[in-house]
Amino acid sequence: MEKKYVLITPARNEEAHIEKTIQAVVAQTIRPEKWVIVSNGSTDRTDEIVARYAAQYEFIRHLSFSQDSQRHFGAKANAINAGYEILRNEELAFVGNLDADVTFAPQYYETMLARFQENPRLGIAGGIILELIDGRFSRQNISRNSVAGAIQLFRRRCYEEIGGYTPLPGGGIDAVMEILARKNGWQVQTFSEVEVLHHRRVAIGKGNVLTTRFRQGARDYRLGYHPLFYAAMCSYRVIDSPYIVGSILRMCGYYWASIRREQRPLSPDVVNYLRWEQMQRLKSLFSFGNQAGVSKTVRAASPF
Secondary structure (H helix, E strand, O other), X not given: OOOOEEEEEEEOOOOOOHHHHXXXXXXXXXXXXXXXXXXXXXXXXXXXHHHXXXXXXXXEXXXXXXXXXXXXXXXXXXXXXXXXXXXXOOOOOEEEEOOOOEEEOOOHHHHHHHHHXXXXXXXXXXXXXEEEEOOEEEEOOOOOOOOOHXXXXXXXXHHHHHOOOOOOOOOOHHHHXXXXXXXXXXXXXXXXXXXXXXXXXXXXXXXXXXHHHHHHHHHHXXXXXXXHHHHHHHHHHHHOOOXXXXXXXXXXXXXXXXXXXXXXXXXXXXXXXXXXXXXXXXXXXXXXXXXXXXXXXXXXXXXX
């Protein structure tokens, strides 16, 4: 089994969680060849914590990167790309983007590497995120052909075909990687039997969950989501907290961006592929639903 992988962690003011993440990686049964932790303008103890572990473990490298003065998704993409430039000449088969606030079992990366070995067309893989909400860890509701941005592990060939992360301050950098991977013929998969603890709520950022849902709708419009698919997706996601209201706000954000004709960063051929893919998923859902009962099918095997 090919075992050579590297990790890149963008970190900005992560003193509350990053030590737990470092300890989880250090405890892996198969450690990364190299791990670049990119501190992007941190003003807390993040740099101090990372430097201490980098002095102790040769495979950890601490990179201070202060190009962006604020925390946003574009800054995350720039930090990951800067980390990869350092690793580009390494002999490696896989490259992972790892957030600074997650933990997992010691066998996590050994398991992921085995999944790649089993499927030569697997381009992006990861476990299932359990995010911390109101003091309890809850499973993230994620599509079967998607992987949470906090733990995306790439086959190197897939990563380099895509060309790295695209800086998008409004979000969607992880989704773009998945769309381009699938467009290039790679498979993307979350393995729900492998759990990853995310020690705060995912993708809330500076706002609360309500403003985040609205921003997600605007982001998804900019990425080119098909309006029919988006309506179906929001209907399904009424089961996500905040129930019903979250879906309404996502739809509002989507149509607000539509009315404003916000610019789309992806080329027309990529948007066309995404929309074709989404309509195929809808057709498969309704075809199967006619045979087995739509309500049961949506909950048991949702394409969203």
